Amino acid sequence: MEVSFIKSAFAESHYPPPDRPEVAFAGRSNVGKSSLINTLVHRKGLAKTSATPGRTQSLNFFSVADRFYLVDLPGYGYAVASREAKKSWQRMIDIYLSHRDNLKAVVVILDIRRDPSKGDVELIQWLKEYQRRVILVLTKSDKLSRHQVISRAQSIGEELKSISEDLPTVFSAKTRQGREEIWGKIIQAAEIEGLPVHTL
Ligand code: GDP
Numbered sequence: 001m002e003v004s005f006i007k008s009a010f011a012e013s014h015y016p017p018p019d020r021p022e023v024a025f026a027g028r029s030n031v032g033k034s035s036l037i038n039t040l041v042h043r044k045g046l047a048k049t050s051a052t053p054g055r056t057q058s059l060n061f062f063s064v065a066d067r068f069y070l071v072d073l074p075g076y077g078y079a080v081a082s083r084e085a086k087k088s089w090q091r092m093i094d095i096y097l098s099h100r101d102n103l104k105a106v107v108v109i110l111d112i113r114r115d116p117s118k119g120d121v122e123l124i125q126w127l128k129e130y131q132r133r134v135i136l137v138l139t140k141s142d143k144l145s146r147h148q149v150i151s152r153a154q155s156i157g158e159e160l161k162s163i164s165e166d167l168p169t170v171f172s173a174k175t176r177q178g179r180e181e182i183w184g185k186i187i188q189a190a191e192i193e194g195l196p197v198h199t200l
Contacts, residue, residue, distance in 0.1 A: 003043055006061040006062060008058035008060050009060075012099065016061050020068050020069060021192060022190070023069075025037055026073045031111050032111070033109050039176055059071055068195075076089055077117055105185070107182070108127070108137070108164075109137045109139055110139070110156065111138075112141050112149065112156070113140060116156065124163050125163050134164045135169070137171050137182060138156060141175070142177070183197045
């Protein structure tokens, strides 16, 4: 299946036309967002980690099988980012998440080993307010024992229950645990049944 980079956008006028469903990926810097995207589409270097975390990055649009857009949103929460950089991230994301008509779901990625940060919670709350569908992913599960994974997934799920209807999916870019489940949720949210995911 064809996966291709379409463009980077810093402003609404640069987005590709909203002519197909779209699913966006968000998470704090270094959480494993690029690794998740690359695992989903089986392309090693498709989504790239920024060389300078915390700098203002673009929204990166990819086309999957000409059926939908996958959007890599810039990572947030980098501690030493300047106030100006944080503000400009916020502005860019607010405009995108509130205006984009063809946006069907936002995959929010959390590290299974950490409690959700203030930034994570604010993002999920904000998405709920704007009635955006959230797909929760708890990544880096390979770093914990099976027992720890279950208990962390339960406690994070419990903490976010009041702001997200989605039950978190446990994922690892290393073992690919959860890949099929996440695809299932994306396909359902974006209504792209028949997408030959197995050929990705
Ligand atoms: P991004 O900044 O959110 O795009 O994060 P990256 O995908 O670049 O990952 C940040 C770091 O975490 C890299 O060193 C990855 O190799 C590592 N990483 C990402 N996902 C996983 C995972 O599922 N398991 C393990 N063990 N490491 C991961």
